[in-house]
Every structure is written in C-alpha cells, then in structure tokens.
C-alpha cells in the first residue's frame with residue numbers, strides 16, 4: 001500500500017503545501033492516540049466555557065484546538081489560521097504561503113458516547129496584500145481551496161483528502177504511525193436510497209424540506225418510487241464519510257428558527273471542505289439555491305444550509321426549493 005507523501009508527490013502537490021498537510025496530520029495522530037485512550041487519558045467531559053457558537057466546550061475540543069493551533073503556528077508556510085474554537089483568526093508567519101481553517105473536533109456530542117468524531121480542515125493560498133492577522137485572508141470562494149480533508153477517529157483512524165485530483169482515502173497504520181492509501185478514488189453514485197437529516201427539526205422546516213422528506217418517506221408507492229433508509233450520526237464527519245463510502249444524501253437545511261435561518265453548519269471549516277470532497281467524488285452540494293463551492297465567505301463563522309451527496313437527490317431538493 002502506498003504511503004501518503006509519495007501519493008501527494010505523484011499528484012504534483014507543491015512541497016510547501018505537503019509540509020502544511022504533514023503538520024495537520026502530525027496533530028491528528030497525537031489526537032487519535034488520546035481519543036483512543038478514552039477515559040484513561042482524562043480527556044473526556046465538559047469545561048464550563050462556551051465557544052463562539054454558544055456551544056458548551058468539551059475538554060477534548062480545547063485539547064484538539066490547542067494541538068492544531070500550536071503545531072500550525074510553528075509551521076513557516078502558514079500565514080493565518082482560523083478555528084471553530086477561536087473568535088478571531090490567529091496570525092502565523094507573515095511570509096507564509098497558506099492559510100488554514102479547521103474544526104478541531106467535529107461532532108463533540110459524540111465524544112462521551114465513544115461515537116464517531118473527526119477533524120475537518122481546509123487550506124487556501126494566502127493573500128500577499130493582507131496581513132496575517134486580517135480575517136479577510138479567508139474571504140475566498142469554496143472552489144479556491146487548494147486542499148481539504150478530514151480525519152475520522154472511528155474504530156480505525158481514516159484520512160479523506162483532496163488536493164486537486166481525486167478524493168482519496170487513507171487509513172492510519174498505528175504500527176508505524178503513517179497514513180496508507182486504502183481507497184485511491186472515492187466515488188458517489190448519482191442515485192441513492194439513503195438520506196441523513198435531523199428529523200427532530202421537522203416542525204421548523206421550510207415547506208420544500210417538508211415536501212422532500214414526505215416524498216422520501218412515501219416509499220415504493222410514492223412519487224420517488226422507492227423505499228428510502230435514514231441514518232443520522234450527529235457528526236457531519238461521520239455522515240459524510242458514510243456518503244463518500246456507500247452513497248447517500250446529507251441535509252442540514254435552513255429552518256424557521258431565528259438561529260437556524262442559515263442552517264447550522266459553518267461555511268468555512270465544515271461546508272467548504274466537505275463539499276469539495278463530495279463534489280470531487282462525483283456528488284454535488286447546494287444551499288438549496290446556490291452551489292456551495294461558488295459562495296464567497298462573508299464573515300468568519302458564517303453558517304450555511306447544506307444539501308450534499310448524490311447528484312439526483314441534491315438536484316431534486318433544489319427543484320422543490322426553487323419551485
């Protein structure tokens with residue numbers, strides 16, 4: 001099985017970008033070790049703090065953020081970082097060529113139940129005309145990402161990465177501490193009979209979302225003519241990994257509640273990277289009205305509705321939203 005770095009070199013990834021990716025993965029390996037030690041490493045449970053999103057921070061959120069932050073700020077090629085757990089961007093090296101945004105630990109509510117959690121990251125080219133501490137470094141389009149990926153800390157630790165070619169999947173070989181290529185090109189079928197949505201929000205959904213899910217639940221006798229299955233991980237990283245592995249569609253739509261008017265997920269370090277991975281594996285991603293990768297970030301912690309996965313489902317949902 002091929003190791004990660006030779007694959008990146010074969011893909012023509014620049015050496016300085018490889019260094020940034022290596023740094024992210026060094027942090028991921030340390031985090032994977034602590035997560036797999038679970039209760040024994042004393043990292044489970046909550047702190048008394050809230051993050052910028054008003055969510056209670058888990059100890060592991062803080063530890064993960066610290067790990068990625070410290071290692072990335074030591075990396076000469078990193079100009080600016082942004083994290084779900086930081087209110088503002090953090091300046092790195094003024095001469096760095098890249099900027100990195102990350103959700104250090106996605107799916108925090110799964111931490112204490114030994115469920116799937118992960119790190120999501122995205123890398124863009126830095127802007128020469130803006131200083132390292134300027135958040136507008138990230139005022140870029142989803143399609144401008146030079147690399148995006150996630151590390152899933154499940155029964156095995158897996159890395160899914162895109163650097164411009166196929167969306168590739170690697171598995172961490174803990175015997176030697178390296179990521180090995182296990183699926184060279186993930187591919188999402190255009191059609192599916194599996195969806196992921198938090199059904200508990202249905203009273204607040206927009207009419208188009210209600211109509212879409214009603215059609216799916218109608219099964220063989222309904223207008224979609226087949227029986228659909230539902231899965232919900234409560235960690236985007238777990239749901240997207242399932243979709244990249246065996247297909248499906250994921251929805252975190254906007255709804256009528258004030259704080260969900262733009263959905264729940266964050267554009268920069270959740271939607272952008274995940275949608276790049278999905279789209280380059282043959283799927284597609286939309287807010288219901290616009291292609292997610294064509295959006296430009298307006299504010300650092302901006303939220304966005306996410307409909308992503310099998311092309312046929314995304315386009316059907318969009319046709320209901322726009323009719």
Ligand code: F6P
Pocket residue numbers: 106107108109198234235236237252264265266270
């Ligand atoms: O970012 C937050 C997140 O945990 C995602 O990973 C996940 O898809 C979603 O929230 C779960 O939301 P809910 O609490 O509605 O199940």
